Amino acid sequence: MTDKAQRHTTSGGSLIGRPVDRVDGPVKVTGTATYAYEVAEGPPSAFGFVLGAGIAKGRILEIETGLAERTPGVLHVMTHLNAPPQPEFGPAVTPAVREVFTRARPVLRDGRIRHYDEPIALVVGETFEAARAAAARIQVRYEEAAGDFGLEERRGAAYAPQRTNAGFDTDSAVGDFDAAFAEAAVRIDMTYRTPYQHHNPMEPHATLAIWQGDDVTIHTSAQTLSNFRAGLAATLGIPLERVRVISRYIGGGFGSKLIVHADSVLAALAARILGRPVKVALTRQQMFANAGHRAEMLQNVRLGASADGKLLALGHDVWSATSRVEEFCEQTAVFARSLYAAPSRLTRHRLVPVDLNRGEWMRSPGEAPGMLALECAMDELAERLGLDPIELRIRNEPDLDPERGVPFSTRNLVTCMQEGARRFSWERRRSEPGSLREGRKLVGFGMAAAIRPNYIGAAAASVRIEGRVTARLDMTDIGTGTYTILTQIAADALGVPLAAITIELGDSRYPLTAGSGGSWGAASAGTALLRACEALKRKIVNAVRTQPGTPAQKSGADDVTIAAGTVRFGERTEALAEFMRRVAPQGLDATGSVEAGASTESYRAFSQHSYGAHFAEVSVDCDTGEIRARRLLAVIGAGRILNAKTARSQILGGMTWGLGAALMEESVLDRRYGCFVNHDLAEYHVPVNSDVPDLDVVFIEENDDKANPFGAKGLGELGVCGAGAAIANAVYNATGVRVREFPLTLDKVLPGLATVAL
Numbered sequence: 001m002t003d004k005a006q007r008h009t010t011s012g013g014s015l016i017g018r019p020v021d022r023v024d025g026p027v028k029v030t031g032t033a034t035y036a037y038e039v040a041e042g043p044p045s046a047f048g049f050v051l052g053a054g055i056a057k058g059r060i061l062e063i064e065t066g067l068a069e070r071t072p073g074v075l076h077v078m079t080h081l082n083a084p085p086q087p088e089f090g091p092a093v094t095p096a097v098r099e100v101f102t103r104a105r106p107v108l109r110d111g112r113i114r115h116y117d118e119p120i121a122l123v124v125g126e127t128f129e130a131a132r133a134a135a136a137r138i139q140v141r142y143e144e145a146a147g148d149f150g151l152e153e154r155r156g157a158a159y160a161p162q163r164t165n166a167g168f169d170t171d172s173a174v175g176d177f178d179a180a181f182a183e184a185a186v187r188i189d190m191t192y193r194t195p196y197q198h199h200n201p202m203e204p205h206a207t208l209a210i211w212q213g214d215d216v217t218i219h220t221s222a223q224t225l226s227n228f229r230a231g232l233a234a235t236l237g238i239p240l241e242r243v244r245v246i247s248r249y250i251g252g253g254f255g256s257k258l259i260v261h262a263d264s265v266l267a268a269l270a271a272r273i274l275g276r277p278v279k280v281a282l283t284r285q286q287m288f289a290n291a292g293h294r295a296e297m298l299q300n301v302r303l304g305a306s307a308d309g310k311l312l313a314l315g316h317d318v319w320s321a322t323s324r325v326e327e328f329c330e331q332t333a334v335f336a337r338s339l340y341a342a343p344s345r346l347t348r349h350r351l352v353p354v355d356l357n358r359g360e361w362m363r364s365p366g367e368a369p370g371m372l373a374l375e376c377a378m379d380e381l382a383e384r385l386g387l388d389p390i391e392l393r394i395r396n397e398p399d400l401d402p403e404r405g406v407p408f409s410t411r412n413l414v415t416c417m418q419e420g421a422r423r424f425s426w427e428r429r430r431s432e433p434g435s436l437r438e439g440r441k442l443v444g445f446g447m448a449a450a451i452r453p454n455y456i457g458a459a460a461a462s463v464r465i466e467g468r469v470t471a472r473l474d475m476t477d478i479g480t481g482t483y484t485i486l487t488q489i490a491a492d493a494l495g496v497p498l499a500a501i502t503i504e505l506g507d508s509r510y511p512l513t514a515g516s517g518g519s520w521g522a523a524s525a526g527t528a529l530l531r532a533c534e535a536l537k538r539k540i541v542n543a544v545r546t547q548p549g550t551p552a553q554k555s556g557a558d559d560v561t562i563a564a565g566t567v568r569f570g571e572r573t574e575a576l577a578e579f580m581r582r583v584a585p586q587g588l589d590a591t592g593s594v595e596a597g598a599s600t601e602s603y604r605a606f607s608q609h610s611y612g613a614h615f616a617e618v619s620v621d622c623d624t625g626e627i628r629a630r631r632l633l634a635v636i637g638a639g640r641i642l643n644a645k646t647a648r649s650q651i652l653g654g655m656t657w658g659l660g661a662a663l664m665e666e667s668v669l670d671r672r673y674g675c676f677v678n679h680d681l682a683e684y685h686v687p688v689n690s691d692v693p694d695l696d697v698v699f700i701e702e703n704d705d706k707a708n709p710f711g712a713k714g715l716g717e718l719g720v721c722g723a724g725a726a727i728a729n730a731v732y733n734a735t736g737v738r739v740r741e742f743p744l745t746l747d748k749v750l751p752g753l754a755t756v757a758l
């Protein structure tokens with residue numbers, strides 16, 4: 001254990017880092033954890049069903065709801081003609097980063113159609129089935145307009161946004177890229193395509209809205225309650241204080257639940273009209289048009305290197321589709337500003353407007369698609385240079401952040417690659433592609449780096465001891481293990497057993513946090529909670545010292561120890577709970593907080609990222625082109641690990657996602673109609689158990705004391721970063737066929753196999 005770890009250990013054996021089982025595991029596996037749509041609170045609820053537009057662009061000329069209204073069991077039919085007033089849909093670009101999360105997002109406000117399946121009506125019935133049946137009886141006449149859906153052929157219409165998602169500069173330039181690239185001895189100039197993708201958490205977007213007078217309680221599935229609450233209040237045109245949001249359990253988010261969606265707005269509007277609670281959930285199919293997506297992208301990577309493999313010029317250009325109505329520029333090339341040394345550099349983001357729903361954040365915005373391009377290009381460069389891909393990366397390891405010029409807080413990329421190579425038997429990789437065979441299988445090895453920024457969001461926590469310890473934050477647990485790590489943090493800080501802690505999350509009445517997103521959750525909420533617990537501990541120690549008749553009154557503060565649920569002062573040891581009952585029967589409270597990382601000196605002075613290295617072994621069938629991943633390994637350097645089990649699970653999920661991005665995931669857009677045709681889990685392919693091979697995750701010892709008091713860094717999204725590129729590089733190594741269009745389905749590999757695999 002490191003010094004840093006010791007410093008926050010009160011009991012000798014730190015609880016931080018241990019593979020503690022999920023504290024919410026029992027309620028999850030027994031089905032007693034209540035998700036939004038299952039909440040039974042207040043009077044019996046009615047059920048809403050959303051009807052979506054059958055065209056992608058235009059307006060409603062006529063909408064006939066009479067049949068639907070007369071359907072037995074139907075309580076209300078809402079369209080743009082009778083929906084309560086809402087603010088106008090604001091400008092496509094919001095002036096401040098935070099407003100992107102909190103702006104009004106009206107639904108059924110006008111008869112305009114901005115994208116396929118945009119809600120045009122809500123039918124509310126006594127049952128879900130009645131509402132759905134009635135929705136099918138609504139007749140609509142549209143005036144249809146031609147929409148734009150293509151990216152490649154419309155690259156000429158691309159524009160430069162003011163900034164990318166998360167407020168990064170749209171472009172960056174260092175040195176003279178064009179000159180350096182032109183003069184480089186070895187050049188790679190490749191364009192990669194990544195498709196539309198959808199998040200599809202197991203729990204769809206769902207809301208129960210309950211009004212009491214002018215106050216509404218929203219049970220929903222949201223990642224960040226404060227943003228969600230602000231966005232909903234703005235949409236409904238009511239003061240923030242009137243809205244309470246509750247998300248105690250969330251069945252996955254992946255970025256699709258960072259903002260308000262139609263289910264919440266419509267449930268709130270209808271519940272107010274009907275004077276009774278209303279539930280609305282999006283169907284799986286509706287989520288493909290109404291819960292955001294990752295946009296299609298073209299990425300041009302240009303790498304210029306000296307003959308000995310030093311990068312001289314690094315260029316990463318991204319063209320991405322974006323909604324006309326609401327701009328979203330994924331920060332796809334931003335990671336490239338920090339990953340490798342090169343004196344001349346150029347990164348640029350351009351957007352092509354299309355008539356689709358807005359793009360949204362999707363697990364590891366930026367790196368997930370961006371590393372599919374750059375990390376494959378690095379592999380292509382390594383081959384051109386005759387260098388091992390790891391050696392190429394080591395030769396371009398920077399001393400300082402290459403564009404910001406500041407030191408790294410911690411950066412163990414090289415260690416991760418070397419450790420991974422050793423564990424993965426990387427020496428078995430043949431440098432000549434297509435040369436390792438097992439019968440009719442071609443076998444290949446690939447690797448890629450992983451990088452993901454460490455964010456800290458503003459957060460606060462309250463903690464109370466009264467017998468048990470109860471901590472409250474408006475933080476969410478979207479399945480990542482937040483309840484568990486916060487339990488560990490509180491127990492560790494207070495010197496009490498895990499079982500003495502209750503963590504209460506997911507209620508907007510609790511102290512504000514940045515919620516779950518961007519891999520900032522654990523460090524942000526955790527730091528706030530740690531500080532609250534430290535403040536509480538000071539109060540307890542103070543109580544020991546000031547309590548009349550307590551021997552500790554005579555002893556100094558240093559003589560007071562709280563550990564293993566006992567308080568020790570002077571010669572005496574007493575159970576903490578008993579002691580508290582005696583000296584503070586009314587309990588003790590404390591709060592703690594952390595400011596947003598971006599506003600701190602440590603963030604300005606250091607480049608803070610988590611790193612890793614991915615390794616993949618694949619086989620490709622000579623005759624069918626079928627690609628199977630055989631082994632995947634991730635070696636991760638992400639600061640101190642808070643819980644070895646939940647951290648590993650996060651990386652396993654990310655690697656599996658990387659496997660999907662490399663080989664399967666693609667939302668197929670019908671460019672005639674502007675709709676995603678494979679809009680369900682039968683046709684939108686993600687890896688299933690039989691697709692996922694032996695996965696191995698290794699965390700290297702690390703402690704980032706610049707990041708936060710734990711020395712932990714963001715981890716959740718790191719697992720997907722580079723994972724797909726490692727697989728794509730392994731496919732190339734197996735076959736000698738380089739596919740630059742994701743996903744790498746067998747039809748793209750097979751034609752090239754004809755020559756390789758005879």
Ligand code: MOS
Nearest residue numbers: 255362363517518
């Ligand atoms: Mo994440 S895509 O910021 O929830």
